[in-house]
Amino acid sequence: MKDDSHPIICCLVFFFFFFRFLGETTRADNIGEKKSVYIVYTGAATSSTMGSSRETHIQLLASVLQRREHAEKRFVHAYSRGFSGCAVWLTKAEAHLLSKRHDVVSVFVDPIYQLHTTRSWDFLQYDLETFSNPRLDSASLSDQPDTIIGILDTGIWPESDSFNDKGMGPIPSRWKGVCMEGHDFQASKCNRKLIGARYYNASDNDDDSESKKPNDEDQTARDIVGHGTHTASTAAGISVPGASYYGLAEGTAKGGSPGSRIAVYRVCMSSGCRGSAILAAFDDAISDGVDVLSLSLGAAAYSKPDFSTDPIAIGSFHAVEKGITVICSAGNDGPTSSTVVNAAPWILTVAATTIDRDFESDIVLGGNIVVKGEGINFSNLKSSPTHQLIHGKSAKSSVGSNDDASKCFPSALNGDKINGKIVLCDHSDDSYSKKEIRNAVKELGGIGLIFIDNLERSVASPSGDFPMTVVSSKEAADILSYINSTKTPTATILPTVTVNKFKPAPVVAYFSSRGPSSQTENNLLKPDVAAPGVNILAAWIQTNKTEEVPAGKKPTLYNLISGTSMSCPHVSGIAATIKSMNPSWSPSAIKSAIMTTATQTNNEKLPMMTDSGSKATPYDYGAGEVSPTGALQPGLVYEATTNDYLQFLCNYGYSLSTIKLITAVQSGFRCSDNSSTDLISELNYPTIAISQPTSKGSKSVTRTVRNVGADDETTYTVSVISTDGVNVQVKPEKLEFTKAMTTLSYQVVFSTTASSPTNNDLFGSLTWSNGKYGVRTPFVVSATS
Known part of the structure; x- marks a missing residue:
């Protein structure tokens, strides 16, 4: 009898293997499944990943995608110099599989962040001629190194007079960056002032955009928006006399640190700022050799990403770890409370105020x-x-x-x-x-x-x-x-x-995002400081747009813009000047100097107000309005190390295994056995925030300060300003510094009184003074735990 089953079995076997192969190919390519750009953050850059990051991450992706060639096609960015990770095209299922790996910190969809968008320095009474380029203006500062400010923004208009390099010395030898050629941007556009420029290709998150090519305007560091040019000149533009907005606000346009060099990283297009590009810029800037990073951009107030899924928090952590001070805008979602963004403790977060x-x-x-x-x-x-x-x-x-x-x-x-x-x-x-x-x-x-x-x-x-x-x-x-x-x-x-000379000023701008930060459970005060951010005159791009141009006038080369975007580079310029005078200072010391010397009064010698006419609080302006000259001589500084920030992450709720991935500094570090959000208050920060003690209880925090004043042997005495409802006791009440004892600690004990309101936040401050310096620390006792 003839066996007809053999060809049938062969066909079944053929189709079995064919569909199995097709299934594997489909899994590898995920045909028909929507793909988006995801950021895969794997923590610190180690000796094993640096220099071979792309290969390392291709192997990581191949474990999910099954085939190596598909992994290579999915890459958008690889991060390896400042930290480790990549931006790649993934399906939701693939992203989920990667997030489960023990060697991955986080996997998240590439977010789109938004920009937070003269006389201001005169109003701050800042003697720029004294603290400008040390080679040009002050022989007493001639031994101080140049500082390099990195601007993550929309790019730059290199032809602006604000970026002229006349009289500037050679570019610092430690600079390792580049001036990228691009559309309408030649390497020759960089000079001894604008020493670096990079751009990052945009990548839509649309499913069909994996193979799209960026247009010419994406392929350049040239600013076509104006925002980046404005912020760069505010931070470090040279003095340009006769600048104005069609005759208004006429005067000398100048940056906070005219002697600093500028490195521009174009991470934003007119549509927004991709998180993958922001991380790529952080990765490059850390390796390039910048001293200060200025970011006038951030997430929307309602999104509040976790620190491990926020490109700015991730990138800035690794930058600060490498000794780079990071300044960010607080956001423009005010006057609603709890809208402040960029609230990680290693960031200096800036609110916005008016000028006179x-x-x-x-x-x-x-x-x-x-x-x-x-x-x-x-x-x-x-x-x-x-x-x-x-x-x-x-x-x-x-x-x-x-x-x-x-x-x-x-x-x-x-x-x-x-x-x-x-x-x-x-x-x-x-x-x-x-x-x-x-x-x-x-x-x-x-x-x-x-x-x-x-x-x-x-x-x-x-x-x-x-x-x-x-x-x-x-x-x-x-x-x-x-x-x-x-x-x-x-x-x-x-x-x-x-x-x-308009009065009163400064006033907290209505749009400036407010504290407290919901991310830190009311145990860390944000924003940190405030700076001018309303109608700021600074450099602008050449444009053919004539909508706002008066009849018979050419488009302005200097523009008036408002936002915390404008306040941020003011502080970046101040930080760069402090760094130039104190090259060994850590980012936390620079932050402390700016915060503890801030002011809280206006030009009528009255307490600062908000736009609505109410008295401003630390939730509005942090430690107060920046004082550029005061910040150069802080007397004492509060400092935090990488281990301090790691303990903050423990208290925030991260596991030790995750924390060890985030940083290469692992020697002996352990989370405290009693880690909790309440202990976030113990971070050695220049401000104090705690939740309100119970009716019969008390809460205490410890702070440590280092003497950086002119006198090695000096005694500081504390004074306390408090409100009804809370008792504040400082132990000890005197700090006696010597040559051998430059760092001392003190404890602050908070207890509520019988008249303490249970539903109001209580504000106050303590100030250490030796007759020459006043070192002020504001505090808030929050009504909600």
């Missing part, structure tokens, strides 16, 4: 009643109040509501009623931006705009030739009273004038 300059654009009402407004415009209206004035609600369209028309929502306005008139608008929510409303009113024939906005009153909005100004509700009351008192109200909006 106002851009006044007044309204003149019929009868020559003058109401002060704020705005940047070059109004061509008649100076006499002959133009009709109308409230938005009186120009309601047939489909609009009274409320929407009052706010001048474009869909709610009737153009026939607006044409030829100045329009008064409430701006009490952010459904439409000022720019969107301005454009809509302009298209409908309106000839001017007055916004009522309490929050944004102190931040001048540019509007070019179009007359636009902002008033507070208090000022608006006079305008509304006038409108209601006459049948034909008239007005005009005057062009902007610069008002210097």
